[in-house]
Amino acid sequence: MDEFDFIKSIQQKNYVQSSLIKGIGDDAAVFRQNYKDTVTSVDTFVEDIHFSRNTMLPFHIGYRALAANISDMAAMGCEPAYYLISIVIPKHWSEKDLADIYLGMKDIATENKMDLIGGDTVSGKELVLSITVIGFVDKDKSRYRSHAISGDIIFVTGTLGDSAAGLHILMNHEKETQEKFKYLIDRHRMPTPRPVFANNLKSISRIALNDISDGIANEAAEIADASKVTMNIEYNSIPYHDLLKGFDKDMQKEWKLFGGEDFELIGTVPKKDWDIVKKVAESTKTKVTAIGYVTDYTDSNPNVFLHEDKDVSILDKSGYTHLK
Ligand SMILES: Nc1ncnc2c1ncn2[C@@H]1O[C@H](COP(=O)(O)OP(=O)(O)O)[C@@H](O)[C@H]1O
Ligand SMILES: Cc1ncc(C[n+]2csc(CCOP(=O)(O)OP(=O)(O)O)c2C)c(N)n1
């Protein structure tokens, strides 16, 4: 199968997005959207950095790569609509492997009503997937990291540390243990981005959001920096799955605070809007937990404090960092 057969094989027969004018098949795609703001971002997924063939099957590689992109759309409060895939394919990946990667993407794309409208195909040394996503949000309703204000409640969706724990188990434990902790491994391979929850918070006029790709310590610091506020996080309020309790306390802490790849949301809202957040969480079947509060900016860097029992410490901005 050459490049062109490959493109034919991955092309959608039908599109679901009504704003699409031209999908795959010309020099570029065209869509028209009149009354909304357009939101776009790109994220790249590289073999042996974001996954290895020991940690993921091809289906998971596709699923997880697009999930990370959808998560950025969720963090903007926007509805994802389109995606474009640039793929670098090494010779040793079979046609079946590639088809499975695309099935993984298709699976989560369908769940989120997204159309594949373009991309690029080249051969190379290691598998790289670079995905561009495009979504729409009501005018001026994008949710920025810079929107936190002193007095806000800090919340997170889901449970934290699952993905890092799952990766640890995949890399360090045998089959039997992997079976026992299958839930955590699945969270690593197939995370659940939260675009429906985020989009349903429309009636709230001000809310800061960020998605948790590099660990909550890092993402909280990004909100603190962008908003010029201090983030106070209660360690004992951070939600986590029961399965984590089987591990050493220090490991649990590392995973919850710095693990990353949970693709949950961290946000801040005015106290008066907290009930709306809880209602939307209920109607969209999303777990949501208050984990702290925002105070005024101080000279500390980073401006994130961890409160644990009676202790208060600066939470370092250490999480997953490329080029370190
Ligand atoms: N190589 C690059 N060129 C231009 N912009 C970039 C590049 N890398 C990251 N950015 C931009 O920097 C910001 C932060 O990126 P990143 O930390 O990857 O966000 P996220 O964790 O949400 O994926 C985003 O606005 C992103 O578009
Ligand atoms: C084999 C393997 N090793 C290590 C990791 C851990 N890891 C890789 S990238 C990453 C952070 C998220 O990726 P990034 O490219 O920083 O996403 P972004 O912040 O741009 O959304 C983590 C925790 C992994 N997922 N798989």
Ligand SMILES: [Mg+2]
């Ligand atoms: Mg990124």
Ligand SMILES: [Mg+2]
């Ligand atoms: Mg992000």
Ligand SMILES: [Mg+2]
């Ligand atoms: Mg990152």
